[in-house]
Amino acid sequence: MLGGYAHRIARINLSTGQVEYFAPDPKDLEMYVGGRGLGVKYVFENGPKVDPFSPDNLLCIMNGPLSGTRAKMSGRLAVVTKSPLTGTVTDSHMGGWTAAKLKWAGFDGLLIKGASDKPVYLLVKDGEVTLHDASDLWGKTTHETHRILRERHGEDADVMAIGPAGENLVRFANWINNDERAAGRGGTGAVAGSKKLKAIVVVGKQENMPQPKDPQLWREADRQASATINDPKNVTAPKKGGLSLYGTNVLMNITNVMGALPTFNAQHTCMEGVETISGEYIREHRLIKDNTCHACPVACKK
Template sequence: MIGGFTNRVAWIDLSTGDIDYRGVDEADAKKYIGARGLGVKYVFDNGPDVEPFSPDNLLCVMNGPLTGTDVNMSGRLAVVTKSPLTGTIADSHMGGWTAAKLKWAGFDGLVFKGKADKPTYAYVEDGKVTLHDASDLWGMGVHDTLRTLRERHGEDCDGMAIGQAGENLVRLAGWVNVDDRAAGRNGTGAVGGSKNLKAIIVRGDRKARPRPADKDADRAARKKALAAIMAEENITSPKKGGLSLYGTNVLMNITESIGGLPTNNAQKTAFG
């Protein structure tokens, strides 16, 4: 298998409780790279007629080959599914440490299908996934949920949860992790709610992080990339500080100018 992959994806059937550990096809890894790419491949292959809230819909929680390494800005987690908001394949991304710890726990991704017969959360550690009753967590917000689960499994755990909006299938509900980073686009949290999946808790050991084959070349490449990023002049760059000061709201005018906003109840792509 090519570097950066653990070559392990957990396919979790919430209806039956069965968990199948599969490798990553090397051709797919090269073609789709990982994270969003592999997640979209899995959802696409699942078929065009699957409804977002159907148990047959897949909810993919994916990282990439650089995730968990020392490479700058490689810590994003991709949540990919059929969106209840748009009716098509969608991805949403969160920052924080969840993606890295999932890699350190031994996984390139988790793929959920089916629907649990009661509220459920997944616990991930050392290449294994176990499912647990989350009935006591149902109705809690994300902060109370994650605090309770970290008290239960250890403060060194990371994880992500849905709140009351996701439980009630609000079509723009998202996932929030322990760092308050959100996968906020496309209603992925509502898909979790439709599956009775309340949370995913991950314990990963940094000692298990992927290591570069050539440390000197890796260090030089990271230094070069960081210098280029710091030299950029666009509004979202560290030099301009738009994202760090205002968050993703700073992208509104940019997205409007290129016709990428879902306005007028998603009937138009700009206000202008």
């Protein structure tokens, strides 16, 4: 059995409320490594001609074999579906703890199909997925939804939610998890809105963290990865590199000078005054705290 995987995926039909579980084919796990690869495979198999807002569109919430382990920079979650923005397959990725907690809750992914008559949210816990009424959450912002669902399911619950944009099928609507991380590409939030899926709550216990089969080999791999991440010449170097100090916003000034910064709804490629929203300026004048994802020393979230 391949290590790292939970060997369990949930198939959720929101039209019928039915939830089934299956173990992914080991050949697929080798061929399509990670959440993006496996998700794209499932979306492709679901049929390239499906309307993104049809109940038949498949929405995949996927982690990978390193998710939930101590591997550095492994805290990313892939949302894969057919995009209502581009009309083709999209994979949008978010940081935080959702990927790790999904693994600790016993899953490599959730494959969501169908559409509910009324708003629902999913609770993922102890290897099971259950559907819950979300009528009281519909219309609420992601921040409000996050707060309410944490009050309901505990402070350790990880919440990813859509807001009014997703509900109203804005074609570039995001998923937001834990108040601050976005799966921001391709309109995956609008696909959730078309299915009346307001949120996914994941409760996973760290004691379920996958352990390396060969601890010595793991330590050596970790040493090599850490040497690269911590190298002061690299943008990832904690508290020294551009990514760690300024986040991805380190690119703002650079792309503006290059004429590669889409502005004014992508009508222009640079603009005046960009310095005041650059990573450097924000670090000096606005930053409250650095934040990070599961198992990441870079802390690029500002």
